[in-house]
Structure formats: C-alpha cells, structure tokens
Amino acid sequence: MENLSHILFQAGENREDYFMSVAPPIMQSSNFCFNTVDQMRDGLAREYDAPFYTRGYNPTVAILREKLALLEECDDSLVCSSGSAAVAIALTGFLKAGDHVICVQKPYSWTYKMLNELLSRFGVETSFIDGTNISNFNEALRENTRVVFLESPNSMTFEMQDLRAVAEFCAKHNLISIIDNSYSSPLFQKPALMGIDIIVHSSTKFINGHSDVVCGVICGSKIHIRQLFSHEWMTLGSIISPHDAWLMIRGLRTLELRVGRSASTAEFIYKGIKNHPAVAAIYYPFAENNPQIELARRQMSRCAGMFSIVLKGKSFKPAEVFSNALKNFLMAASWGGYESLAFPVCAFSKMPWFSDSVLPPNMVRMYFGLEDPELLLADVNQALDEALKYVD
Numbered sequence: 001m002e003n004l005s006h007i008l009f010q011a012g013e014n015r016e017d018y019f020m021s022v023a024p025p026i027m028q029s030s031n032f033c034f035n036t037v038d039q040m041r042d043g044l045a046r047e048y049d050a051p052f053y054t055r056g057y058n059p060t061v062a063i064l065r066e067k068l069a070l071l072e073e074c075d076d077s078l079v080c081s082s083g084s085a086a087v088a089i090a091l092t093g094f095l096k097a098g099d100h101v102i103c104v105q106k107p108y109s110w111t112y113k114m115l116n117e118l119l120s121r122f123g124v125e126t127s128f129i130d131g132t133n134i135s136n137f138n139e140a141l142r143e144n145t146r147v148v149f150l151e152s153p154n155s156m157t158f159e160m161q162d163l164r165a166v167a168e169f170c171a172k173h174n175l176i177s178i179i180d181n182s183y184s185s186p187l188f189q190k191p192a193l194m195g196i197d198i199i200v201h202s203s204t205k206f207i208n209g210h211s212d213v214v215c216g217v218i219c220g221s222k223i224h225i226r227q228l229f230s231h232e233w234m235t236l237g238s239i240i241s242p243h244d245a246w247l248m249i250r251g252l253r254t255l256e257l258r259v260g261r262s263a264s265t266a267e268f269i270y271k272g273i274k275n276h277p278a279v280a281a282i283y284y285p286f287a288e289n290n291p292q293i294e295l296a297r298r299q300m301s302r303c304a305g306m307f308s309i310v311l312k313g314k315s316f317k318p319a320e321v322f323s324n325a326l327k328n329f330l331m332a333a334s335w336g337g338y339e340s341l342a343f344p345v346c347a348f349s350k351m352p353w354f355s356d357s358v359l360p361p362n363m364v365r366m367y368f369g370l371e372d373p374e375l376l377l378a379d380v381n382q383a384l385d386e387a388l389k390y391v392d
C-alpha cells in the first residue's frame with residue numbers, strides 16, 4: 001500500500017490548483033463551463049475523470065475518491081449517498097433478470113431487503129447461505145449464479161467467510177465477488193489483496209467517523225468502476241454533496257487514530273467483562289472462544305471496536321436493565337463515530353417479526369468510541385452488575 005500518511009494527508013490534493021490552500025476547497029458547483037466547442041467536446045468525453053457536471057465528477061469528491069481507492073488498494077472508487085446505495089449500485093451493476101445471487105446469511109438488514117424484496121421483483125433470485133463453511137457456496141452454485149455477496153464479519157453476530165477461498169471459488173466459476181467491509185474499515189482487512197472484486201462500505205461509520213454524514217463507497221478495478229460509473233451510478237444519481245465529501249476528507253485525517261483507539265478500547269473491555277457472571281457470550285471476532293478465531297487472525301490485522309454481548313437469563317429483561325443502566329453509552333443504532341453506543345435487540349420487541357428474528361433477544365451490540373476506556377469499562381461493569389439482579 002501507499003504510505004498511509006501519504007493517503008490521508010496528501011493523495012489527491014493538488015494544492016497548486018487552489019491557491020496553495022492547505023485544506024481543499026468545497027467546490028459547491030453543479031456545473032462546469034467551457035470556452036470553446038472543442039473544449040466542451042473533450043469535457044464530454046472525459047466525464048469519468050474531469051469536471052463537466054457534478055452528478056458525474058466534482059473536484060472535491062474526486063479527492064475523496066482517490067484516497068478511498070488507495071486505502072482499499074483498488075484502482076478507483078465511487079462515493080454514493082449512503083452505504084445502502086453503494087450496495088444497491090454494486091449489486092444491480094452485475095445482475096440482470098434470470099440471474100442468481102449467493103449471499104451470506106444475516107447481512108445488513110437493507111442488503112437483505114434489496115435482494116429479497118427488490119431484486120426478486122426483477123427476476124433475480126438469491127440463496128442466503130451459512131458462509132462460515134466454503135462447501136455451502138459450492139452447494140448453492142447454479143448455472144445462472146453471477147454474484148456472491150459477502151459481509152465478513154457481519155455487524156451483529158460477526159460470523160466470517162474465508163475470503164481467499166471464496167475469491168478462488170468465484171474465479172473458478174466466473175462470478176463477481178462483492179464484500180461489505182464496513183466493520184473492518186479499510187485499515188484492518190484488505191479484501192482486494194485476497195482476490196475480492198468489489199468492496200463496499202457504509203462510510204457513514206468508521207470512514208467518516210463523526211456521526212454527521214451518511215455516505216457509501218464502492219471500490220474496484222478500473223474496468224468495473226468505469227462500468228458502474230457510466231450505467232448504474234450515473235443513472236441512479238445517488239451522489240454525495242461536495243460539502244459532505246469535504247467533511248469525509250476531514251474525517252479521514254484521523255482515521256488511523258480513531259479506528260485504532262476504538263479497537264484497543266474494545267479489546268480492553270472484552271478482557272474486563274468476559275468473565276462477568278451476567279454475561280452468557282460475547283460475539284467478537286478475536287474472542288478466544290470464537291470457533292473462527294484462526295480465520296479472523298489470518299485475514300484481519302486487527303479486530304474493530306464493536307462486539308455484541310448476550311446476557312444470561314431466559315427473558316430479555318436483563319438486557320433491557322443493562323441497556324437502561326449504561327450512563328456513558330448513547331442508546332442508538334449505527335456505529336463508527338466518536339461516541340460509544342449500545343443497541344439492544346429487544347428494542348425490536350414490538351415488531352411483528354421479533355419472535356422469528358435470527359438475533360438473540362437478550363443481545364446488546366456495543367460500539368466503543370473515543371472516550372476514556374476506564375470510564376467505559378466501569379460503566380459496562382456497573383450495568384452488568386445491575387442486570388445480574390434480574391437473571392432468571
């Protein structure tokens with residue numbers, strides 16, 4: 001990889017182009033103009049990599065695209081208005097009516113809906129498989145399979161897929177592999193180096209990192225990204241604003257510091273609570289009793305700052321008491337910002353599908369932000385002590 005400091009602080013930033021300003025300008029213009037017909041002709045031919053119209057190319061967004069591609073060790077990237085848009089564009093870009101997709105079980109909920117409810121209406125079928133065993137990919141393979149969609153690990157229960165083995169399987173059968181790499185951030189897992197074709201992120205999470213922008217990223221080879229650019233991406237028009245791109249560039253300045261701190265805090269808290277009597281299990285890729293720990297250590301350089309705690313007890317009461325007792329965690333969905341968050345599965349208990357959910361009702365997902373790790377540990381411990389009183 002290019003030196004990480006170079007990517008975060010220099011790549012894509014041609015300061016001669018904008019008065020040598022240290023921070024890049026927010027090029028808040030929808031449109032770009034030309035002096036002659038001939039120049040306009042050239043502009044039209046280069047919409048992919050030069051200013052013509054901001055739905056296609058914007059100079060502030062271009063700085064961000066270059067940094068993200070380098071971070072994922074890919075040729076190029078596209079940024080989208082959300083992580084879900086990135087997933088939708090990547091999937092539709094490689095599928096047509098009559099095709100079949102193999103997707104891992106328990107992907108992000110809107111990825112599941114995209115495949116199961118939206119693409120199914122357009123004649124695309126999906127098999128959702130347990131991706132922890134490579135033989136399940138072979139079993140699900142059909143003549144019309146085109147795409148394999150991975151999320152390793154997923155962001156609730158953290159099951160993983162062997163990325164090298166899946167990439168080999170896809171190469172053998174001429175399939176496109178797509179991974180949602182949001183959990184690991186571009187720093188802790190490099191799918192492109194293991195042979196995965198397309199990498200998507202919800203950059204709302206770690207990449208932006210400040211809980212103030214919703215955004216998605218697609219990374220891949222020049223051929224794939226160009227193809228997505230001129231069809232699905234330009235047609236759907238799901239772009240981010242120059243201002244949001246600028247916020248993301250600013251967020252990236254501290255990516256290494258933020259993601260590293262969050263990871264260290266999660267490790268510290270895991271060690272501090274794993275033997276607490278109210279804890280039934282902790283779903284964390286680097287947990288010592290994770291049956292997939294060897295794989296985790298092989299394909300992830302570190303484990304990011306989020307895990308799920310399953311509380312003991314027959315009901316979800318202890319999980320509810322635990323969540324209400326936390327003082328230094330905000331109770332919310334999402335993750336990847338500066339602030340620590342708790343997401344109790346029992347918050348879904350009024351949903352009609354709750355009793356059939358694949359998630360344990362007494363599970364709470366914990367995201368560790370940038371606060372003092374000792375403060376967070378003391379808080380989790382006191383909330384677990386409180387929950388213990390309700391374990392039945």
Ligand SMILES: *Cc1c(COP(=O)(O)O)cnc(C)c1O
Nearest residue numbers: 082083084108155182202204215
């Ligand atoms: C949040 C999330 C998404 C969706 O991203 P948005 O930016 O909210 O659209 C997709 N995948 C994972 C793993 C996520 O956590």
